[in-house]
Amino acid sequence: MDKVKILSKYLPDGAAPLISRWIDYFKCDFKISKARNTRFGDYRPPQKGEGHRISVNYDLNPYAFLVTTVHEFAHLLTWKEHQGRVKPHGTEWKKNFKRMMQPFFDSHIFPEDLRFAIVSYLENPSASSCSNITLLRALKKYDKESASSTVESLPFKTVFRLKDGRTFQKETLLRKRYRCLEIHTGRLYLFNPMAEVYPLQA
Structure with a gap:
């Protein structure tokens, strides 16, 4: 082609x-x-x-x-x-x-x-x-509509999953990144505000 x-x-x-x-x-x-x-x-x-x-x-x-x-x-x-x-x-x-x-x-x-x-x-x-x-x-702004959201668009305490299946809860804003709790391990991770995630619940 x-x-x-x-x-x-x-x-x-x-x-x-x-x-x-x-x-x-x-x-x-x-x-x-x-x-x-x-x-x-x-x-x-x-x-x-x-x-x-x-x-x-x-x-x-x-x-x-x-x-x-x-x-x-x-x-x-x-x-x-x-x-x-x-x-x-x-x-x-x-x-x-x-x-x-x-x-x-x-x-x-x-x-x-x-x-x-x-x-x-x-x-x-x-x-x-x-x-x-x-x-x-x-x-x-020019992405097609999908079930995903960005971390910054979610309310605090929202539970979300990644494409690999891991689940997190949005906790706090630290300077330019969001600190999120991994549900399974209890470990904390920093997320880019524009990271693509899939909300599960508020």
């Missing part, structure tokens, strides 16, 4: 042709991956006879999928320019991330509210877009 047609299932309208060209230009093995709780995507440089490899989680909404894809291609370009001699999320990567996002701004791919959040994030992008709460909130 044509790459553009496949990518169009995961990306916003108008974004697939450029991503397809990047895959061809960089001779990149681009994989649409299963969902991962700790990352939206990753980049692997050439090794052991293999070329550049990028994977992006299949279950992201189109805008999150695009931001993650550009994030990883910025790693690829930075590696090609510096052969791993610079920090993974250093100045060089940040410069390339901004530059590679620009065509999508020029083409008005993003809604205005999301464009504003991304531009703000790009002033000093972090290692993971899912660690930037402001950007993650903006992206979450």
Whole structure:
């Protein structure tokens, strides 16, 4: 099947042709991956006879999928320019991330509210877009409706489960994270406010 047609299932309208060209230009093995709780995507440089490899989680909404894809291609370009001699999320990567996002701004791919959040994030992008709460909130607005919620949206003392089946109770807010009690073990864990969970009861 044509790459553009496949990518169009995961990306916003108008974004697939450029991503397809990047895959061809960089001779990149681009994989649409299963969902991962700790990352939206990753980049692997050439090794052991293999070329550049990028994977992006299949279950992201189109805008999150695009931001993650550009994030990883910025790693690829930075590696090609510096052969791993610079920090993974250093100045060089940040410069390339901004530059590679620009065509999508020029083409008005993003809604205005999301464009504003991304531009703000790009002033000093972090290692993971899912660690930037402001950007993650903006992206979450475009998720499909589901039975899941974010930890910050739940009332205190709500019991919730994770995808792996473990259950927790939301306890207190500590600075920027929520302290939650694991029901089975009695251990306390800190949760990102935007962590995806499934409420069971209030």
